[in-house]
Amino acid sequence: MSAIDELAAELSKLPGIGRKTALRLTYYLLKQRPEQSRRLADALTTLAERVRPCAECFNLTEEERCAVCRDQRRDRSVICAVEEASDxxxxxxxxxxxxxxxxxxxxxxxxxxxxxxxxxxxxxxTRVRDGEIREVIVATNPSLEGEATALYVQRQLAGQVSGVAVTRIARGLPVGGDLEYADGVTIAQAIAARREM
Incomplete structure (x- = not known):
């Protein structure tokens, strides 16, 4: 496999990057000065070597604990569970x-x-059981897998920890959305999550 094909194959593994875009990026990098490609390679190497999951919450950080966990001004009685650090x-x-x-x-x-x-x-x-947590907000995506994960988390917490509220972020129509274009599940969730005006 040529160096061009090898880089294009690696780039095409990134989310949202298909084979054609990967080739376009590869050829773009080849047009740049060699030091630009070296800087990109160095940045990727540094990223892989220095960034790791936070020891407490699994957010990405270069420290032992992330900035959120180190921030003493945060409300330590509430945890928001998310799928990925990017959330x-x-x-x-x-x-x-x-x-x-x-x-x-x-x-x-x-x-x-x-x-x-x-x-x-x-x-x-373990964090909830050992800490002084009063609420866990489950903020998984509104997909079939996200809903299954939220239900599993809720059941695990209910079975092992008492006195902690487990809540789910509301779902429904986005601001600026039109009812006529919304699917039935989204409308049903919006009605179920309605609140007083």
Whole structure:
């Protein structure tokens, strides 16, 4: 396999990058000065060597504990469980949540070979049991696998920890969405999650 094909094959493994885009990126890099490619390679090497999961919540960090876990101003009685570390950024951008996080490391998907032991659900249960947590917010994606993961997390916490509220983020119509284009499940969830005005 040529160097061009090898790089294109690796780039095409990235999410949202198909074979044609991978080749386009490869040829773009070849047009750049060699030091540009070296800087990219160095940045990828540094990323692989320095970034690791937080020892407490599994967020990505260069330290032993991530910035959220080290922040003493955070509400330590609430944990928001998310599928991936990238989900934390989306929640943080709202400016509405000031608690802690727990990254599950994916979602249950038996067809893809992802079972409960492949995720950090057991570590979440331990954190809740050993800490002074009053609420766990489950913020998995509204997919079949995300819903199955949320239900599994809820059952694990209910079976091993008492006195902790397990809540789920609301789902429904997006701001600016039209009812006529929404699917039935989304409309049903929006009606179920309605609130007083």
């Amino acid at each position: 934390i950024g989306a929640i943080e951008r709202t400016g509405e949540y000031r608690g802690l996080y727990h990254v599950l490391g994916g979602r249950l998907s038996p067809l893809d070979g992802v079972m409960p032991e492949d995720l950090t659900i057991d570590r979440l249960v």
